[in-house]
Amino acid sequence: MQALNTFGLPAVAEYYTEIHAADQLKQLEQWLKHHPMPLLLLGGGSNLVLADRVPGLVARIMIRGWQLSDLPGDHVRLRVGAGENWHATVERSIRQGLYGLENLALIPGTVGAAPVQNIGAYGVELKDRISAVEVFxxxxxRQRDLTPEACRFGYRDSLFKSSEPERYVITAVEFCLARQFTAEVSYAGLRDGLGDGPVTxxxxxxxxxxxxxTKLPDPLDIGNAGSFFKNPVVSVEKYEQLKHRFQNLVAxxxxGGYKLAAGWLIDQCGLKGFALDRAGVFAQQALVLVNLGAAHREDIEHLSMHVQKVVQERFGVILEPEPRFYP
Structure with missing residues (x-):
């Protein structure tokens, strides 16, 4: 499975299968009934830190599909199969004059994996664009459609990740998009990057x-899982304490409080470019941990724990990893 996880970690699955249609999931459940074992649902492998040996069955979701239907006004409903590439989906939607996903471009992974993490970037969270999630x-x-409310979306979190991580298999995602473009440029870095001229x-x-x-390495060049740590949310009191000590605090x-920039915290600890064993903190972006070559699960674990320890000692803030460590 080394080629199926973006960290490029060596991993061997005990059993492996591919799901190309939602109907196969009933067969999968029947097989598991007679062969009880752990099940790992795999999308693009962009949010995983795998052990060398993965017990049980790995089922890679490769369900395709692209269906459009009109909604009242200038909106459309777009249903996309869970196995479709996320960035390619964003790109295709723009080409077809369907707007709302632009800010979420170039996030690695599949469409089906996106709701699990409630991906977000540059002022937009996926939960704001979803109308339903089709699951088994x-x-x-049986197949079901879950409303956004039923998905219990939170910051980099959802029903599929925290509450009931083993219950649902996402087979498709339904988006509500617009035919008239409305720019979301509240994120300062995006506004600065756009500069002058019409915003399209x-x-x-x-x-x-x-x-x-410029900030994130291509997993094809250097193994990584994108942003490795969540931006921690602290109370107003904690924020004021930190602001008093660190005048240039990014928050x-x-x-109910303030969201701190995890990358800034790590950078202030002098960890940008730091290496431990065969893993390191990316030199251009402290929020990204990278495989320096031939890294294994324990190398990523050791580096992650070291970064957490150093940040907690200096700021009194606990960083939480975004990727899932499995098993």
Whole structure:
């Protein structure tokens, strides 16, 4: 599975299969009934830190599909199969004059993996663009459509990640997009990157891609899982304490407190470019951990724990990893 995870970690699955149609999931459940074992659902492998040996069955979701239907006004409903590439989906939607996903360009992974993490970037979260998530319910053995409310979306979180991580298999995602473009440029870095001139969907898309490429390494060149740590949210009191000690603290108002920039915290600890064993902190972006070559699961673990320890000692803030460590 080394080629199936963006960290490029060596991993061997005990059993492996591919799911190309939602109907296969009933067969999968029948097989598991007679061969009880752990099940790992795999998308693009962009949010995983795998052990050398992966017990049980790995089922790679490769369901394709692209369906459009009109909604009242200038909106459309777009249903996309879970196995479609996320960035390619964003690019295709813009080409067809469907707007709303521009800010989420170049995020690695598949469409089906996107709701699990509630991906977000440059002022947009996926939950704001989803109208339904089509799933196979492993408890009830049937297909269901879940509303955004039922998905319990939170910051880099969802029902599929925290509440009931083993219950649902995402088979398709339904988006509500617009035929009239409305720019979302509240994120300062995106506004600065756009500069002067008319703000079009194509320019937002190109600018997001350009910014991401300057900050994040291509997994094909150097193994990584994108942003490795969540931006921690602290109380107003904790924020004020930190602001008093660190005048240039990077933070944003959030519900009930402030969201701190995890990359800034790591950078202030002098860890940008730091290496430990066969893993390191990316020299251009402290929020990204990278495979320096022949790294294994334990190398990523050791580096992650070291970064958490150093940041907690200096700022009194606990960083939480975004990727899933499996098993």
């Amino acid at each position: 319910d492993r408890h009830e053995h 969907s194509e320019r937002v898309f190109d600018t997001v891609c350009r910014i991401r490429r 944003y108002a959030d519900t």
